[in-house]
Amino acid sequence: MLIGTILRNKGSNVTTVPPEASVRELLAKLAEDNIGAVVVSTDGATITGIVSERDVVRRLHDRGAAILDRPVSEIMTSEVRTAGPSDNVEELRKTMTTQRFRHMPVVEDGRLVGIVSIGDVVKSAIEELETEKASLVDYLHR
Template identity: 65%
Template sequence: MRISEVLRNKGAEVVTIGPEATVRELLGVLAEHNVGAVVVSVDGVSVDGIVSERDIVRRLHRVGAGVLDSPVREIMTAVVHTCAPEDRVESLRSTMTQHRIRHLPVLSNGRMVGIVSIGDVVKHAISELQTEREHLEQYLRG
C-alpha cells in the first residue's frame, strides 16, 4: 500500500504551528486537536520543523516551567524526516523503527500534503494481517 492510500483513508489534515508561537500555545494546539506532534511551519505548507509531546517533556525536565514561554523553534526538531505519497507503507515501518520517529510529514513537490503516524502504520499492518487471514480461511474452506 502507498502513503497516498493511507492519506485517502485518514484525511490529509495537518496541524501546524508557527515557530514563534510559545510552548504554552503549542500545548493548547496539541490538546485541542488531540495529536501527539505538530509540524512547525511558517506558511502552513512548508516544513520548518516538528515538535512532539516528548520534546516538551524532555525540555521541561531539563529547564523547568520557564520553557512554557519559550518559542517553539527552541524545542522543535529542525531536521525532519519526510516521505512522499508514492512511498510504500512498508518502507515507512523501517524508517520509523530505525530512526525512532512517530510522525512523518508527507511532501509532494516540496509542499506538505499530509502526515503519517506510527498509529497509521500499525493500523495498516493489522489490516493486512486480517485480509491475509480471511484469504487463508477461504482457501481452507475450499
Template identity: 65%
Template sequence: MRIAEILRRKGSDVATVTPETTVRTLLATLAEHNIGAVVVSPDGNRIVGMASERDVVRGLHAHGSDLLDIPVSEIMTVDVHTCAPDDRVDSLRGTMTEHRIRHLPVVHEGRLIGIVSIGDVVKSAISELATERQQLVEYVQGQY
C-alpha cells in the same frame, strides 16, 4: 499499501504551528487536537521542524517552567524525516522503528500534504494481515 492510501482513509488534515508560537500555545494545540506532535511551518507548506511531546519534556528538563513562554523554534526537532504519497508503508515501518519516530509528514512536490503516525502504520499492517487471513481461509475452504 502506499502512504496515499492511508491519507485517503484518514484525511490530509495536519496541525501546524509557526516557529514563533509559544510552547504554551503548542500544548493547547496538542490537547485540542488530541495529538502528540505538530509540524512547525511558517506558511503551512514548508516544514522547518516538528514539535512533539518528547520535545516538550526535554525542554522542561532544560528550561523548567520558563519553557511555557519560549518559542517552539527553541525546542523543536529540526532534522525532520518525511515521506511521499507513493512510498510503501512497509518501508515506513522500518524508518519509524530505526529512527524512533512516531510522526512523519507527507510531502509532495515540496508541499506538506498530510501526516502519518505510527498508529496509522500499525492500523494498515493489521488491515493487511486481516485481508491475507481472509484470502487464505477462502483458499483453504475452496480446496475441500
C-alpha cells in the same frame, strides 16, 4: 501498501503552528486536537520543523517551566525526515522503528500533504494481515 493509501483513509489534515508560537500555545493545540506532534510551518505548506510531546517533556526537564513561554522554534527538531505518498508503508515502518520517529510528515512536490503516525502504520499492517487471513480462509473453504 503506499503511504498515500493511509492518507486517503485517514485524511490529509495536518495541524501546524508557526515557529514563533509559544510552547504553551503548542500544548493547547496538542490537547485540543488530541495529537502527539505538530509540524512547525510559517505557511502550512512548507516545513520549518516538527515538535512533539516528547520534545516538550525533555525541555521542561532541562530548562524548567520557563520554556512554556518561549517560542516553539527553540525546542523543535529542524532537520525533519519526510516521506512521499508513493513511498512504501513497510519501509516507513522500518525507518520509524529504527530511527524512533513516531510522526512523519508527508510531502509531495515540496508541499506538506499529510502526516503519518506510527499508529497509522500499525493499523495499516493489521488491516493487511486481516485481508490476507480472509483470503486464506476463503481459499481453504473452496
